[in-house]
Amino acid sequence: MSVNSHMPTDSSVTSPLIATVLSKLGDLVVERYRERGDERIHVARENIVIVAQQLRDTPDLSFDMLLDVTAIDYLGQPDGFQIKPQVWDKNSSAWRRIQQSRHRLMLPDRGPLSRFTVVYHLFSTSLVHRLRIKCRVPECDPNIPSVTPVWTGANWLERETYDLYGIHFTGHPDLRRIYLYDEFVGHPLRKDYGKHDEQPIQEYLGPGAHLPRRPLPERSE
Amino acid sequence: MRLQLGPSHPATHGTVRITLDLEGEKIVDADVQVGYLHRGFEKECETGYYYQNIPYTDRLNYSSPILCNIAYCMAVEKLSGIEISERCRYVRVIAGELSRIADHLLCVGATSMGLAAMTPFLYLVEARELVWDLLDALCGSRVTTNYIRIGGVSADLPEGFPVFCRQKLDGVAKLLEDSDKLLTDNPIFRERMEGTGALAATELIAYGVTGPLLRAAGMPLDLRRVEPYLAYDRLDFEVPIGEHGDNLDRYLVRMEEIRQSRRMVLQCLEQIPRGPVDTEDPRFRWPGKSRVFNHMEELIDQFKLVVEDSGLMPPAECYFAIEGANGEIGFYLVSDGTGKPYKCRCRAPSFSNMQPLARMIIGRRLADIIPTFDMINMIGGECDR
Numbered sequence: 232m233s234v235n236s237h238m239p240t241d242s243s244v245t246s247p248l249i250a251t252v253l254s255k256l257g258d259l260v261v262e263r264y265r266e267r268g269d270e271r272i273h274v275a276r277e278n279i280v281i282v283a284q285q286l287r288d289t290p291d292l293s294f295d296m297l298l299d300v301t302a303i304d305y306l307g308q309p310d311g312f313q314i315k316p317q318v319w320d321k322n323s324s325a326w327r328r329i330q331q332s333r334h335r336l337m338l339p340d341r342g343p344l345s346r347f348t349v350v351y352h353l354f355s356t357s358l359v360h361r362l363r364i365k366c367r368v369p370e371c372d373p374n375i376p377s378v379t380p381v382w383t384g385a386n387w388l389e390r391e392t393y394d395l396y397g398i399h400f401t402g403h404p405d406l407r408r409i410y411l412y413d414e415f416v417g418h419p420l421r422k423d424y425g426k427h428d429e430q431p432i433q434e435y436l437g438p439g440a441h442l443p444r445r446p447l448p449e450r451s452e
Numbered sequence: 453m454r455l456q457l458g459p460s461h462p463a464t465h466g467t468v469r470i471t472l473d474l475e476g477e478k479i480v481d482a483d484v485q486v487g488y489l490h491r492g493f494e495k496e497c498e499t500g501y502y503y504q505n506i507p508y509t510d511r512l513n514y515s516s517p518i519l520c521n522i523a524y525c526m527a528v529e530k531l532s533g534i535e536i537s538e539r540c541r542y543v544r545v546i547a548g549e550l551s552r553i554a555d556h557l558l559c560v561g562a563t564s565m566g567l568a569a570m571t572p573f574l575y576l577v578e579a580r581e582l583v584w585d586l587l588d589a590l591c592g593s594r595v596t597t598n599y600i601r602i603g604g605v606s607a608d609l610p611e612g613f614p615v616f617c618r619q620k621l622d623g624v625a626k627l628l629e630d631s632d633k634l635l636t637d638n639p640i641f642r643e644r645m646e647g648t649g650a651l652a653a654t655e656l657i658a659y660g661v662t663g664p665l666l667r668a669a670g671m672p673l674d675l676r677r678v679e680p681y682l683a684y685d686r687l688d689f690e691v692p693i694g695e696h697g698d699n700l701d702r703y704l705v706r707m708e709e710i711r712q713s714r715r716m717v718l719q720c721l722e723q724i725p726r727g728p729v730d731t732e733d734p735r736f737r738w739p740g741k742s743r744v745f746n747h748m749e750e751l752i753d754q755f756k757l758v759v760e761d762s763g764l765m766p767p768a769e770c771y772f773a774i775e776g777a778n779g780e781i782g783f784y785l786v787s788d789g790t791g792k793p794y795k796c797r798c799r800a801p802s803f804s805n806m807q808p809l810a811r812m813i814i815g816r817r818l819a820d821i822i823p824t825f826d827m828i829n830m831i832g833g834e835c836d837r
Contacts, residue, residue, distance in 0.1 A: 267530055296662075298782065420494060426498075
């Protein structure tokens with residue numbers, strides 16, 4: 232397995248798994264790729280729940296486990312998004328990378344008005360195969376339907392993606408931040424949130440916020 | 453009554469907060485809140501070179517850091533398409549299984565201490581100390597090992613390691629059997645563990661739970677068996693499974709996995725071939741230290757490998773997962789062709805395994821939280837990243 236023999240993506244090879252997926256989903260699959268032995272399909276975001284249900288309930292596929300939900304931020308793509316230099320750490324790798332390798336950035340993922348890509352990793356415990364689903368989400372309307380009705384485990388994973396990327400999962404039963412506190416401003420894994428950006432601890436606004444605080448006792452020293 | 457368990461409660465090691473609604477001692481509602489140890493692992497990885505991120509992976513699961521190292525390095529190897537040597541496969545299995553033993557020993561020990569059994573805890577921590585001696589001999593540090601390298605390991609097995617290893621593992625086995633005698637048939641321990649925290653396998657799968665938790669519910673899913681990597685297809689081992697999926701089964705599965713890991717290490721010491729331990733691929737092979745200190749070319753080579761953005765990673769993406777101590781630990785890497793990952797995502801087993809905790813404890817008694825939480829073995833660094 233040498234590097235040069237690897238094209239970034241190769242859709243000419245059709246594995247039995249992808250053949251089954253295509254016969255079940257048909258036109259719902261926008262693109263498909265096989266890369267480094269991983270199968271991945273792209274679907275439109277409004278179809279994600281129906282795709283998820285089909286993948287879980289078809290006996291030949293039976294993707295009963297959702298391993299992971301995450302997102303990728305393709306900031307600086309030629310989709311009209313304005314980079315704000317003042318919030319950027321000029322020495323950050325993301326900045327430099329975008330300057331240097333704009334033309335190389337993940338060509339198959341580029342599309343008009345799709346800054347984010349939401350990524351799902353599926354696994355079948357009975358048939359032991361894996362599949363990756365990608366959905367493009369534009370920056371102007373960062374919404375995608377939640378797959379919590381299909382896999383219960385999507386709950387926390389989607390909360391995490393919401394927390395760190397600011398993508399809203401519509402129909403999610405409990406869309407709260409999971410790592411950061413509720414009053415935190417911004418979404419830190421976005422590429423326009425600099426690594427060294429700081430913010431003061433935001434004021435608590437949750438239940439009981441109106442109650443008077445007991446002052447700290449003064450130190451005698 | 454509303455009760456806050458944690459974040460700094462002796463039983464919630466790993467810093468987690470559980471907001472409980474109680475009726476007497478019965479739990480009617482629970483909200484598990486994680487994130488107290490969030491350090492921005494993924495953000496940090498996006499700004500470091502592939503090599504520089506290896507020490508960060510130690511801090512994910514600090515009770516089995518080598519397994520995190522292996523998962524990350526193998527994901528990078530899959531991304532760059534390099535092959536590792538045969539000897540390296542065995543060295544990694546040995547180091548990984550020792551790490552798994554240490555993780556399970558700590559989990560069982562902490563559980564027994566949570567249930568007020570102090571003696572087995574001391575025995576098991578002593579056993580873990582023996583494993584740490586072995587890791588110390590392998591990589592020079594006990595806790596944050598930083599042992600695995602892309603395409604190899606930082607150092608080959610030291611002189612006389614097989615003898616040292618057999619001797620220490622015999623000590624571990626003896627301490628394990630002593631603790632087994634103290635715990636497994638102990639009526640107090642059994643009463644706390646039996647029937648508590650049980651969840652059916654189908655429900656665990658829907659939550660994305662993997663590892664000993666899922667195997668205790670009767671689902672024989674072990675990536676070492678179903679998707680063999682490294683040298684696991686050449687090793688003879690059994691995948692222990694439970695029946696009821698309760699805490700007692702989880703405990704028994706972990707105890708059996710320690711024995712199986714010991715078996716695997718002993719087999720590896722028999723089978724391990726001679727040869728180089730690092731890859732021949734010049735993009736990732738570190739020159740020997742004596743050459744680095746004495747020759748210009750190798751100095752430049754090392755400098756470029758470690759410090760400079762060499763830009764040798766092809767633009768691609770991949771996901772690679774191994775069987776960690778608590779379940780499937782996987783890395784999803786997206787490369788744009790530069791020396792730093794554009795995205796480095798860790799699929800942490802503790803995060804997925806913590807999610808059904810509320811489901812496991814609602815309707816139960818307050819005291820059942822302790823064994824259930826302990827057997828999940830939530831590791832803060834990995835769960836909160």
